[in-house]
Amino acid sequence: MSRLLVAGLPLVPKLLVGKVAARYVAGETAAEAFEVIRSLNQEGALATLDILGESVDDRSKARAAAEEYVSLFDAIEEQGLDANVSIKLTLLGLDIDESFCRDNVEEIAVAAARYGNFVRIDMEDHPTQDATFRIYHELQARHGNLGVVLQAYMRRILDDIAALPAEGGNVRLCKGIYLEPREVAWKGFDTVRMNFLAALEKILDGAIYPAVATHDEYLVAAAVRMIDRAGLDRERYEFQMLLGVEETLRRILVRQGHRVRVYVPYGRDWYPYSLRRMRENPQVAGHVMRALFARKGF
Ligand code: FDA
Numbered sequence: 001m002s003r004l005l006v007a008g009l010p011l012v013p014k015l016l017v018g019k020v021a022a023r024y025v026a027g028e029t030a031a032e033a034f035e036v037i038r039s040l041n042q043e044g045a046l047a048t049l050d051i052l053g054e055s056v057d058d059r060s061k062a063r064a065a066a067e068e069y070v071s072l073f074d075a076i077e078e079q080g081l082d083a084n085v086s087i088k089l090t091l092l093g094l095d096i097d098e099s100f101c102r103d104n105v106e107e108i109a110v111a112a113a114r115y116g117n118f119v120r121i122d123m124e125d126h127p128t129q130d131a132t133f134r135i136y137h138e139l140q141a142r143h144g145n146l147g148v149v150l151q152a153y154m155r156r157i158l159d160d161i162a163a164l165p166a167e168g169g170n171v172r173l174c175k176g177i178y179l180e181p182r183e184v185a186w187k188g189f190d191t192v193r194m195n196f197l198a199a200l201e202k203i204l205d206g207a208i209y210p211a212v213a214t215h216d217e218y219l220v221a222a223a224v225r226m227i228d229r230a231g232l233d234r235e236r237y238e239f240q241m242l243l244g245v246e247e248t249l250r251r252i253l254v255r256q257g258h259r260v261r262v263y264v265p266y267g268r269d270w271y272p273y274s275l276r277r278m279r280e281n282p283q284v285a286g287h288v289m290r291a292l293f294a295r296k297g298f
Contacts, residue, residue, distance in 0.1 A: 005211075009175060009238035009275055009278055010275065010284065014271060017271060017275065017278070018270070018274075020274065020278060021270050021271070021273075021274035022241055022274070023244035023272060024242065024244040024245070024265070024274055024277045025052070025243070025265050025266060025267075025270040025273065026266040027265050027266050028070060028267060028268050028270070029266065030049075030068075030071075030075065030266060032266060033049055033264055033265075033266035034081060036243065036264055037049065037081050037264055038081065039081050040186070040262050040264070041081060041083075043251070043254065044254040044255075044260075045254055045260045045261065045262050046082050046083065046084075046238070046254050046261040046262070046263050047057065047081070047083040047084075047261060047263075047264045048083065048084050048085060048086045048120055048240070048261055048262070048263050048264065049072060049076075049083050049085045049086070049264050049266070049272065050085070050086040050087075050088075050122070050263060050264065050265040050266070050274050051065055051068055051069060051072075051091070051265075051266065051267050052105075052265050052266065052267035052268070052269040052270055053065060053088070053091045053267060054090045054091050054124065054272070055090045055091075055095055056091055056093065056095070056096070057095060057096060059100065060095060062092050062093030062096065062100070062101070062104060063093075063104070064089065065091050065092055065104075066092055066104040066105075066108060067112070067141050069085055069108045070107060070108060070111040072085055073085075073111045073112055073114065073115055073117055073279075076115070076117065077115045077117075079091035082121065082178075083264075084112070084117055084118040084120065085108070085112070085117075085118075085119055085120065086119075086120040086122050086263060087105065087108060087119060087120070087121055087122065088122045088124060089101055089105070089121060089131070089132055089135065090124055090128060092104040092105055092108075094128055094131060094132075098134070098135070101131075101134065101135065102135045102138065102139065104187075105119070105121070105135055105139055105146075106139055106142075106143070109139055109143045109145055109146055110143065112145055113143055113145050116145075117145065118145050118147065118170075118279075119145060119146045119147070120146075120148075120149065120172060120211075121135070121136050121147070121148050121149065122149055123148065123149035123150065123151055123176075124178065125178040125180065126154070126180055126181075126184045129154075130154075131253060132148070133148070133160065133163070136148040137163075137165070137242050138186050139163060140168070141199070144168050146170075147170035147171060147172065147209075147211070148164075148170075148171055148172075149171065149172040149173075149174060149213075150171050150173050150174075150199060151174060151175065151184050151185075152173065152174065152175030152186075152193075152195045152196035152199055153175060153180065153183055153185040153192045153195070154176060154184065154186075155184055155186060157195065157199050158198070158199065158202060161199060161202045161203055161206065161208070162202075164206065164208055166206075168234070168253075169206065169208035169209065170208065170209040170211070171208055171209070171210060171211065172192060172202060172211040172213045172240060173196065173199055173200055173203065173210055173211065173212055173213060173214075173217075174213040174214065174240075174255065175196060175214065176192070177276060177280070193216070194217060196214070196219055197219070197222055198221060200212065200222075200226060201226065202241075204226060204227075204230045204232075209236060209237065210223075210238075211237070211238050211239070211240045212238070212239050212240065213239070213241070213246050214239075214241075215242070215246035215249060216242055217249060220238075220239065220249065220253070223239070223290060224258075234257060234258065234259055237259070238258070238259040238261050239253050239259070239260045239261070240260070240261045240262070240263060241260065241261075241262055241263070242262070242263045242277070243262055243263060243264050245277075245281075
C-alpha cells in the first residue's frame with residue numbers, strides 16, 4: 001500500500017504537494033529562510049542553508065546559484081545568524097564541466113572564509129561521486145573550510161573515510177537517499193544501519209569531525225553512546241536533521257546539550273525536493289493522497 005501511495009505521488013497536483021512541502025521547505029526566498037533560521041537559533045539549534053535545485057545544464061543558471069550562495073554569507077553575518085551552507089555540485093555545473101563547477105565552488109569557499117564560515121558539499125548519486133571527492137579534496141587542501149557527505153548505503157564508504165584528510169576532516173554521515181544499483185550500494189534497512197555505525201566508528205577512530213545526520217532514533221542512541229565513549233566535548237561533533245522532520249527528537253537532543261544543525265532548504269525549485277521527502281515517508285504520502293481524494297485536511 002505504501003509503495004502504491006509513493007508511486008502515485010508524481011500524479012498529485014503540484015499545488016497539493018506545495019501544501020505538504022511547506023513543512024520541509026523554508027520558503028521561496030532567502031529572507032524567508034533567514035526567518036526560519038532565526039527561530040531555530042532561538043531554539044538552540046544551528047542551521048545549514050541550501051538553495052534548492054540540481055542537475056542544471058546551463059552555465060548561466062550555475063553561475064546565478066554560485067552568486068546567490070556568495071551573497072548568503074554577507075547576510076548571515078549581517079543578521080548574526082548561526083548558519084553555514086550546503087551545496088549540490090550538479091546545481092553548480094558538475095554535469096556541464098568539472099573545472100567550471102570547481103571554480104564555482106571555490107568562489108563560494110572563498111566567500112565563506114572571509115567570515116570564518118563553512119561549506120558542506122552534499123553527496124548526490126553514484127555517477128557524480130568520484131568528481132565530488134576530487135573537488136572536495138582539492139579545495140579542502142587549499143581553503144580548509146569544506147566538508148563532504150558520506151552515505152552509509154555506499155559499499156565504498158570505508159575507503160572514502162580512509163582517504164579523508166588527516167587534518168580538518170569534517171563529514172556528514174547519512175544513510176543516502178538516491179535509488180542506487182546493488183553493485184554500488186548495500187540494500188536492506190538493517191544492513192544500512194550496521195554500515196552507518198561501522199562508518200561512524202571509523203570516523204571517530206580517525207579523529208574526524210562527525211555530523212551525524214539521521215532521524216532514526218536507534219542510530220541517534222547508538223551515536224550518543226559512541227560519542228560518550230570517545231569522550232568528545234560538544235564542539236567536536238554535531239547531529240543534523242532536516243527541516244520539518246522529527247522535531248521532538250531534535251528538541252530532546254538540544255535540551256540534552258548536543259549541538260544540532262537543521263538543514264534549511266529554500267528556493268523556487270522546491271518540487272523535486274519535496275517529492276523526495278514524501279517518498280521517504282509513506283505516512284506523509286498517505287496524507288497527501290487523503291487530501292487529494294477527500295479535499296480537506298490541509
Ligand atoms: P529513516 O529513513 O529510517 O527515518 C527514520 C525516521 O525518521 C522515520 O521512521 C520517520 O519517523 C522519520 N522520517 C524520516 N524521513 C522523514 C520525512 N521525510 N518526513 C517525516 N518523517 C521522516 N542524503 C544524501 O544522499 N545526500 C546528502 O547529501 C544528504 N544530506 C542530508 C542532510 C541531512 C541534514 C539529513 C538529515 C539527511 C540528508 N540526506 C542526504 C538524507 C539521508 O540520506 C536519508 O535519506 C534521510 O535522512 C532519511 O534517513 P534517516 O537516517 O532519517 O532514517
